[in-house]
Amino acid sequence: MKSPKSTKTRKKISSSGIRRGGGTSRERAVVPPRHSSPSRKSPKSSSSRGGAALSSVPRIGLIGGSGLYGLPGLRITDEVALSTPFGKPSGTYFLGNLSSVPVAFLARHGRHHHLLPSEINYRANVWGFRRLGCSWLVSASACGSMKEAYRPTDIVLPDQFVDLTRARASTFLGDGCVGHVSFSHPVSPVLAAALEIAGRAENAVVHAGGTYLCIEGPQFSTKAESLLYRSWGVDVIGMTNATEAKLCREAGIAYASMCLVTDYDCWHEDEAPVRVDAVLEVLRANARTANRVLAAAVRGLDPLRPSDCADALGLGLLTPPGRVPGRTRRRLALFTEKGSA
Numbered sequence: 001m002k003s004p005k006s007t008k009t010r011k012k013i014s015s016s017g018i019r020r021g022g023g024t025s026r027e028r029a030v031v032p033p034r035h036s037s038p039s040r041k042s043p044k045s046s047s048s049r050g051g052a053a054l055s056s057v058p059r060i061g062l063i064g065g066s067g068l069y070g071l072p073g074l075r076i077t078d079e080v081a082l083s084t085p086f087g088k089p090s091g092t093y094f095l096g097n098l099s100s101v102p103v104a105f106l107a108r109h110g111r112h113h114h115l116l117p118s119e120i121n122y123r124a125n126v127w128g129f130r131r132l133g134c135s136w137l138v139s140a141s142a143c144g145s146m147k148e149a150y151r152p153t154d155i156v157l158p159d160q161f162v163d164l165t166r167a168r169a170s171t172f173l174g175d176g177c178v179g180h181v182s183f184s185h186p187v188s189p190v191l192a193a194a195l196e197i198a199g200r201a202e203n204a205v206v207h208a209g210g211t212y213l214c215i216e217g218p219q220f221s222t223k224a225e226s227l228l229y230r231s232w233g234v235d236v237i238g239m240t241n242a243t244e245a246k247l248c249r250e251a252g253i254a255y256a257s258m259c260l261v262t263d264y265d266c267w268h269e270d271e272a273p274v275r276v277d278a279v280l281e282v283l284r285a286n287a288r289t290a291n292r293v294l295a296a297a298v299r300g301l302d303p304l305r306p307s308d309c310a311d312a313l314g315l316g317l318l319t320p321p322g323r324v325p326g327r328t329r330r331r332l333a334l335f336t337e338k339g340s341a
Contacts, residue, residue, distance in 0.1 A: 056133055057102055057133050058102065058133050058134075058135065058303035058304050059095070059102040059103050059104045059132060059133045059134050059303050060098075060101055060102070060103045060104075060134065060136050060137075060138065060298050060301050060303050061103070061104050061106075061129040061132075061134035061136060061137035061138070061253070062098070062103055062104070062105045062106075062137075062138050062140070062294065062298070063105075063106050063107075063108050063125070063129075063137065063138070063139050063140070063244070064105065064106070064107050064108060064140050065108050065109070065139065065140055065141030065142055065240065066109065066113070066141065066142045066279070066283065068107075068140050068141075068283075068287065068290060068291075069107045069111055069113070070094075070105070070107070070111075071098060071105055071291055071294065071295070072291055073098055073099070073291065073295050074094060074096050074097070074098050074103065074105060075096045075097045075098070076094050076095070076096040077095055077096045077097070078094075078095040078096070079092050079093070079094055079095070080092060080093045080094075080095060080132065081093075082124070082128040082131065082132075084123075084124045084127045084128055084131070085127065085330070085331040086121065086123035086124045086127055086169075086172075086331070087121050087123075087124045088121060088124055089106065089121060089124040089125045089127075089128045090106060090107060090108055090109060090110045090115055090120055090121065090124075090125055091106065091107055091110045091111050092106075092111075093105065093106050093128060093129075093132060094106075095132065098294070098295055098298050099295045099296070099298045099299035100299070101298045101299060101301065101303065102133075102303055103298060104129060104132045104133075104134055106125060106128070106129070108120060108125070108139075108141070108240060116217065116218045117216070117217045117218060117239035117240050118165070118167050118168050118216060118217065118218070118239075120168075120240065120243075122168065122169070122170070122240075122243045122244055122247055123169055123172060123247060125244075126244065126247040126248055126251050126253065127172075127251065127334065129251075129253060130251045130252070130253060130334055130335065131334060133303075134253060134303075135252065135253055135254065135303070135305075135306065135307035135310065136188070136190075136191060136253065136254045136301060136303065136305075136307060137244075137248055137253050137254070137255050137256075138191055138195070138256055138257075138258065138294065138297065138298070139240075139241060139244060139255070139256070139257040139258065140257075140258045140260070140290055140294060141238055141240060141241060141257060141258075141259055141260070142238070142259070142260050142262045142279060142283055143156065143212070143236040143237060143238040143259040143260065143261055143262065144220075144221075144236060144237040144238070144261070144262065144263050144264065144265040145235075145236060145261045145263065145264050145265070146213070146226075146229055146230050146234050146235055146236060146237055146264075146265060146267070147230075147235055148268075149207075150207055150235065150236065150261050151205070151261060152261050152262055152263060152264075152282045153205070153260075153261065153282060153285060153286045153289075154204075154205040154206075154207060154260075154261045155195075155199050155204050155205065155206045155207070155258055155259065155260060155261070155290075155293065156206075156207045156210055156212075156235060156236050156259040156261060157187075157192050157195050157196055157199075157206065157207065157208050157209065157210070157256065157257070157258060157259070158187065158209070158210045158211060158212035158235060158236060158241070158257060158259060159185070159186075159187040159192060159208075159209045159210065160186065160187075160210070160211040160212070161186055161211065161212050161213075161214060161241065161242040161245055162211060162212070162213045162214065162232070162234060162242070163214045163242035163243070163246070164213065164214060164215050164216065165214055165215065165216045165239075165242065165243060166216060167216055168216075168243055170242075170243045170246045170247060171246065171247070171250060172247065172250050172251070172313075172331070172332060172335065173250070173332075174328075175325065175327070175328040175331075176319065176323070176324055176325040176328045177317070177319045177324045177325075177328045177329075177332065178317075178318045178319045179250075179313060179316040179317040179318055179319070180316050180318070181249050181250055181312045181313055181315075181316040182249075182312060182315075182316065183246065183249055186242075186245045186246075186249065186255070187245070187255060187256050187257070188254035188255055188256050188307075188308050188309070189308070190254060190301075190305075190308060191254055191255070191256030191297075191301070192208065192256045194256075194297040194300045194301055195256060195258050195293065195297045196208045197296075197297075197300065198293045198294075198295075198296035198297035198299075198300065199258075199293045199297075201296055202289060202292045202293050202296060204289050204293060207235075210234075210235030210236065211233070211234045211235050211236075212234070212235070212236050212237070212238060212241050212242065212257065212259065213229055213232075213234040213236070213237045213238075214237075214238060214239060214240065214241055214242035214243065215237065215238075215239055216239065217239040218239070220265070220266065220273070221237065221265055221266055222266075223266050223267065223273075226265045226266045226267040227267050229265075229267075230267055236259050236261065237265055238259065241257045241259070244257075245257075248309075249309055249312050250312065250313050250316075250335065251313070251334075251335050252307055252309055252310045252311065252312055252313060252335055253307055253309070254307040254308050254309055258290065258293065258294070258297075260282075260283065260286055260290055261282075262278070262279040262282040262283060263278060263279055263282070313332075313335050313336060314336060317336075
């Protein structure tokens with residue numbers, strides 16, 4: 001995968017419009033390889049693309065975690081830098097086509113993996129996907145296995161989360177606006193089904209369903225913690241997905257995660273405790289399969305289809321609109337006002 005050329009035109013999008021302008025640790029502490037941006041096959045000039053076009057084209061959102069900093073099959077048409085009401089995203093978004101489907105791609109930890117799990121600005125990342133016309137978001141991330149049957153290089157598609165994080169923002173609400181969205185089923189069955197079908201078609205070992213335990217990090221678990229988590233019956237462990245899922249629900253974005261098993265955490269008596277170098281080795285071995293599965297899954301998705309949780313925030317708000325401070329109302333407008341996206 002080639003690094004972006006310095007001559008590539010970028011566009012910067014603010015929270016109100018666009019102006020012209022110039023990321024295991026199984027979501028933990030892995031240093032990425034060099035030259036790891038999305039590939040650039042026949043990119044179109046962005047000089048003719050206006051701000052309205054960039055923000056109104058329906059797209060499938062893709063976010064890459066540890067070891068997945070680009071998509072070789074992505075034909076890039078634009079690279080976009082966003083300014084959001086919640087600060088800066090992890091990096092620039094790459095817009096283009098994957099399997100002939102419009103997509104937006106972002107490296108969760110930054111293109112050079114410089115953000116810890118709790119340093120990621122999840123709110124800005126999710127806001128940005130919605131601003132770019134994404135009602136569907138597929139996450140790819142590394143994870144640790146908490147069950148003997150889930151082996152390194154397997155793919156797990158969790159449909160539940162247990163969130164133990166405590167030092168990050170996981171809601172767009174607050175500052176004078178109260179709401180509670182339904183979150184009993186945090187994963188989109190449409191996206192999960194697309195990933196399962198694609199994974200099996202690519203001859204990957206796929207485990208559909210299960211619970212993802214999200215911890216703060218950046219440290220790996222102690223053995224006592226790992227054994228405790230196993231006693232809870234969770235299936236995989238990571239540091240990012242629960243936060244994304246919560247924010248996507250509030251933003252009305254359907255969400256699912258493709259988790260790539262890299263290790264057995266530290267509970268397994270016959271396996272060495274998880275190490276960064278071992279995680280990287282497994283990720284490199286499985287990256288090609290992961291990229292093919294994502295491309296195949298996207299091929300079966302329709303960006304024009306309304307999200308299966310599009311009205312989640314609107315149905316969950318408790319504060320009367322007239323009582324919400326103007327600044328807060330403007331920050332939430334993208335999710336609450338029809339046509340604002």
